[in-house]
Amino acid sequence: MSAAKHSQAMHFQARAGKEVRNAVLQRALQKAKPLFVGKRAKGIAALSEDKLEFEALRTACEDIRNRVLTDLDVWLAIFEERARASGAEVLWARDGDEICRHVVDVARQHGVTKATKSKSMLSEEARLNEALAAAGIRPVETDLGEYIVQLAGETPSHIIAPAVHKTIGDVEALFAKEHGRPVETRTSADIPAMAREAREVLRQHFLSAEMGISGANFLIAETGTAALVTNEGNGRMVTTLPKVHVVITGIEKIVPTLEDFATLMRLLPRSATGQSISNYVSLLTGTKQPGDSDGPEKTVFILVDNGRANLLGSAYQDMLRCIRCGACMNHCPVYFSLGGHAYGWVYPGPMGSVLTPLYTGIENALDLPHASTGCNQCGSVCPVRIPLPKLMHRLREEQVERGLRPWSESFGLKAWALVAGKPALYRWVMRRAARYLNWLADGSGSIRIFGLAPGWTAGRDLPVSSGKTFHELYAARKRA
Amino acid sequence: MSARDEILKRVRAGVGKDDFSARRALAEAYMAERKRGPQPTLGAELAVRFKSKAESLSSSVEVLPERAEAPAAVARYLTAGGFGLQAVITGDVAGLDWTGSGLTVAARPAVDADKVGISGCFCAVAETGTLMLLSGPETPATVSLLPETHIALVEVSRIVATMEDAFALLRAERGDLPRAINFISGPSRTGDIEQTIVLGAHGPCRVHLILTGTNP
Numbered sequence: 001m002s003a004a005k006h007s008q009a010m011h012f013q014a015r016a017g018k019e020v021r022n023a024v025l026q027r028a029l030q031k032a033k034p035l036f037v038g039k040r041a042k043g044i045a046a047l048s049e050d051k052l053e054f055e056a057l058r059t060a061c062e063d064i065r066n067r068v069l070t071d072l073d074v075w076l077a078i079f080e081e082r083a084r085a086s087g088a089e090v091l092w093a094r095d096g097d098e099i100c101r102h103v104v105d106v107a108r109q110h111g112v113t114k115a116t117k118s119k120s121m122l123s124e125e126a127r128l129n130e131a132l133a134a135a136g137i138r139p140v141e142t143d144l145g146e147y148i149v150q151l152a153g154e155t156p157s158h159i160i161a162p163a164v165h166k167t168i169g170d171v172e173a174l175f176a177k178e179h180g181r182p183v184e185t186r187t188s189a190d191i192p193a194m195a196r197e198a199r200e201v202l203r204q205h206f207l208s209a210e211m212g213i214s215g216a217n218f219l220i221a222e223t224g225t226a227a228l229v230t231n232e233g234n235g236r237m238v239t240t241l242p243k244v245h246v247v248i249t250g251i252e253k254i255v256p257t258l259e260d261f262a263t264l265m266r267l268l269p270r271s272a273t274g275q276s277i278s279n280y281v282s283l284l285t286g287t288k289q290p291g292d293s294d295g296p297e298k299t300v301f302i303l304v305d306n307g308r309a310n311l312l313g314s315a316y317q318d319m320l321r322c323i324r325c326g327a328c329m330n331h332c333p334v335y336f337s338l339g340g341h342a343y344g345w346v347y348p349g350p351m352g353s354v355l356t357p358l359y360t361g362i363e364n365a366l367d368l369p370h371a372s373t374g375c376n377q378c379g380s381v382c383p384v385r386i387p388l389p390k391l392m393h394r395l396r397e398e399q400v401e402r403g404l405r406p407w408s409e410s411f412g413l414k415a416w417a418l419v420a421g422k423p424a425l426y427r428w429v430m431r432r433a434a435r436y437l438n439w440l441a442d443g444s445g446s447i448r449i450f451g452l453a454p455g456w457t458a459g460r461d462l463p464v465s466s467g468k469t470f471h472e473l474y475a476a477r478k479r480a
Numbered sequence: 481m482s483a484r485d486e487i488l489k490r491v492r493a494g495v496g497k498d499d500f501s502a503r504r505a506l507a508e509a510y511m512a513e514r515k516r517g518p519q520p521t522l523g524a525e526l527a528v529r530f531k532s533k534a535e536s537l538s539s540s541v542e543v544l545p546e547r548a549e550a551p552a553a554v555a556r557y558l559t560a561g562g563f564g565l566q567a568v569i570t571g572d573v574a575g576l577d578w579t580g581s582g583l584t585v586a587a588r589p590a591v592d593a594d595k596v597g598i599s600g601c602f603c604a605v606a607e608t609g610t611l612m613l614l615s616g617p618e619t620p621a622t623v624s625l626l627p628e629t630h631i632a633l634v635e636v637s638r639i640v641a642t643m644e645d646a647f648a649l650l651r652a653e654r655g656d657l658p659r660a661i662n663f664i665s666g667p668s669r670t671g672d673i674e675q676t677i678v679l680g681a682h683g684p685c686r687v688h689l690i691l692t693g694t695n696p
Contacts, residue, residue: 028674035675050520050607060517067510073491074503078511086657092484144681145672161672168674188676195670195678202682207592222511223657233625233668233683240621240660251487256511262643263517273671276533277608280683281663288659291617293589295659305487312494 006096006127008344009356009365015342016371022339025165029336032164036330039274040381046276047266057267062385064260065321068221068252072312075221075254076303082224086286088299095306096126102302103128103213103246104135110244110298112137112210116202118228118235119143120215121159121324122248122304124346125359128213139213140205142234144198151178157340157348160272160326165339168194202234212238212296216249217323218264219301222257225285226301229268229278236280245284245296251303252320258283264323267383271325307359315394319354321384326351328378328388334371343368350378350388357395363404369395430469438467516644526606526639531691533609537666538679539687547692550633551581557688558583558596563629567596571618573633589620590627597627597684603638603646608665611689612646615660624664630684632664636693 008015019025044054068075080090093099099122107115115132117123117139129139129150141150145162149155151174156162163171168186175194176183179201186194214235216226226247228235239245255261261283269275288295311320329335329349340348344365345356353372357365369392378388399405419426441447446461456462468476481489497503522529531541542553550573558565566584574587590597599619601611611632615621624630640646643663650657668683679685 032675050522052518052520056518064517071495071497071503071507073488073495074500074507076488076491077504078507092482092487094483094486098483142682143672144670148672161675163672164675166673171673188674191673191676192678192680194673195681199680199682203592206682221507225657231668232670232681234681236621236625236662237682240625251491256507257514258647259514259516259644262647265643266517277537277610277663277665279537279665279668281610281665283657283661283663284659285657286659289616292615292659293617293620294622295615303487305483305490309487309490309494312491313496314494317494 004360004364006345007356007360007364009360009368010344012342012344012365012367012371015344016338019338019342024167025339028165028167029339032161033330033336040271040327040330041274043270043274043276047270052266057263058383058385060263061267061323061383062321064255064263065323065384067256068254069312069317069320072251072254075256076251079219079221079224079254080303082221083219083286083301084224086224088224088286088301090301090303093302093304093306095304096128099123099126099248099302099304099306100128100131102300103248104131104137106244106246106298106300107132107135107137107211110210112244114138114140114205114209115211115213116140116142116205116209116234116238116242117146118212118214118230118238119146119162120213120248121346122215122250122306123213124155125304125306126248128248137211140202140209142202142206142232142238143230144195144232147198147202148174151175155341155346158326158329159324159347159351160330165341206234206237206241209238209242211244211246212242213246213248214238216247216253217268218261219249219254220256220258220261220283221254223283223285225283227261228282228284229265229280230282231273231275231279233280236282239282239284239296240294243296244298244300246300246302247284248302248304250308251305252308268323268325271327271381271383311358316354316358316391318386319358319391321386322351322355323384324351325383327381327383328386331377331381333373333375333377343371350392354388354391354395362395362398362402366399366404369393369399427469427471430471434465434469435467437464440464519642519644520607522606522641526641527636527691527694529606530604530609530634530639533606534666534689535609537609538669539609539666539689541689541691543691545692545694547633547635548576550690550692551576551578551583553690554578554598554631555581555583557631558629561629561686564595566594567598567631568594568623568627569597570599570620570623572600573598590622590625592626594627596629596631597623597625598631598633599624600633601638603640603649604634605641605643605646605663606639607642610643611664612650613662613664614650614654614658615662616658621660621662624662625683628680628685629688630664630667630686631688631690633690633692636691
């Protein structure tokens with residue numbers, strides 16, 4: 001799979017180890033977590049003021065997404081027809097490389113030297129910025145978080161808050177360098193001034209770029225429309241000012257009607273940021289009309305597979321319902337211990353632990369389905385009810401079925417199965433183990449450093465029993 | 481095989497059904513039905529709800545009995561804020577007597593140098609305190625986007641309950657969708673530096689609404 005070549009997901013353990021020791025990152029994450037969780041909780045609670053129920057809305061959203069997925073061939077045909085009828089061009093891309101080829105071709109046809117971008121996770125899947133730069137076209141990220149990450153030469157660490165891992169000091173250093181001014185000491189009181197500075201720099205890019213590139217939160221089949229949800233207004237800028245607009249979206253992003261879109265909008269912003277609605281919701285159909293003073297003369301949709309079609313009809317089809325709100329990562333204890341970069345590819349958190357192995361190859365992301373405490377916080381907040389822990393379990397099972405687990409694990413499990421299947425042997429082994437652990441603990445009830453698995457006792461003691469097995473204790477109690 | 485054919489082949493294999501035209505007919509019937517999801521129960525009068533929601537999203541709102549009074553109110557607002565009395569304006573509201581209140585308005589698309597943009601709106605949504613603007617020759621999208629101050633005139637009679645009602649109104653009055661429908665809910669904002677909310681990211685820094693018609 002072509003996506004695999006850019007993935008660092010096989011280095012998850014090493015990266016995770018590094019991130020948990022990164023004090024700056026840990027401070028940023030600890031600051032962000034209660035905000036993310038609190039805002040969503042408030043937004044969801046507010047539904048009851050209008051006598052709306054979260055679970056009923058969830059069911060409606062789940063049904064809308066399932067309706068599309070179970071007949072995706074039909075909905076794609078309808079969307080394509082109507083988008084074309086409205087004057088847009090529709091291209092298809094099998095993978096990231098094909099996305100890049102299409103975008104570069106369109107750019108060349110229209111003499112584009114600079115492209116402003118509204119956030120598109122698919123352009124991250126495709127590493128589009130590198131391809132544009134290599135073709136002599138300057139890509140400018142315009143979502144403030146994406147802009148910061150681009151200046152740092154990094155990738156987003158969160159799908160909604162791409163620069164959540166950056167402190168104000170990091171941002172100041174990047175702005176000073178890019179905007180050609182000395183570094184100043186900044187406190188949170190300076191954040192409006194820093195946002196203002198970015199606004200002024202990016203405004204000039206908006207006005208001069210010949211091409212705008214965006215994703216789409218949804219494609220509306222009924223009208224052949226791209227729906228774009230932003231707070232900053234950059235989505236409006238890149239789809240209003242340049243003469244060419246390229247929309248890059250996954251084939252699974254279709255919703256049937258405007259009514260269905262309205263239903264999803266009751267949960268998308270609330271799940272992402274707790275807002276009842278995002279500041280700007282734009283529905284973009286076709287191209288500039290006769291008499292219009294603004295809007296693109298050319299609109300191109302690139303409908304992307306990159307692993308999605310293979311999930312249809314599979315045990316993982318539920319994952320295609322995802323509307324990319326980020327609630328799963330915002331409620332994940334693993335995400336908030338590591339940040340997004342440890343996950344090694346475009347999507348972090350529980351969503352990434354499922355998508356990365358599925359889109360880049362299960363064998364290329366062996367640790368990710370195990371990066372879970374099984375707490376199901378993600379599953380319980382998901383607005384389209386994706387059973388994320390269940391999908392991670394299924395991926396683990398598939399690793400076993402395909403012989404992808406380390407030999408020591410398979411050997412250990414086989415040995416365990418052998419012992420557990422013979423009660424007498426099991427009791428004998430358990431007695432030996434209980435005595436051994438008690439001897440190691442020297443009767444103190446806990447072990448400071450456990451030599452067989454030192455990692456377990458690096459930050460805590462291992463509590464052990466008094467040297468008796470459960471069977472022995474049970475039998476003793478029964479006698480008493 | 482083209483990318484399109486290859487992807488659609490994979491999709492068809494995944495969907496695993498063959499009766500395409502029957503399923504297509506069902507899809508068309510579903511779209512025609514325009515089925516709505518769970519709808520909110522809005523307690524207050526629509527205009528009251530709209531005003532309180534808009535204010536909660538950091539817009540300021542002034543209520544006037546008559547639209548003809550809007551230019552004087554806008555002049556007062558701009559003077560009080562020190563925003564200047566020059567504005568770019570959309571054609572749908574350009575006919576009011578702006579010069580009589582001391583404003584210099586130009587009905588044209590906005591450019592970077594424009595400080596104030598004045599627009600009407602197609603309708604407004606009470607549920608979320610949202611404006612619905614349509615792009616068109618008379619109503620360029622730039623007017624509500626480029627200037628730092630956006631002032632919008634909203635008729636109370638054009639406030640509907642939900643986004644679904646707004647779509648119904650659009651279908652009834654216009655039929656086809658314009659190139660751009662913009663739902664606007666307050667000034668642009670960002671939280672990308674240390675999760676601190678700042679108003680005025682790329683779009684307007686402030687949104688002022690003039691609500692005319694009956695008194696909410």
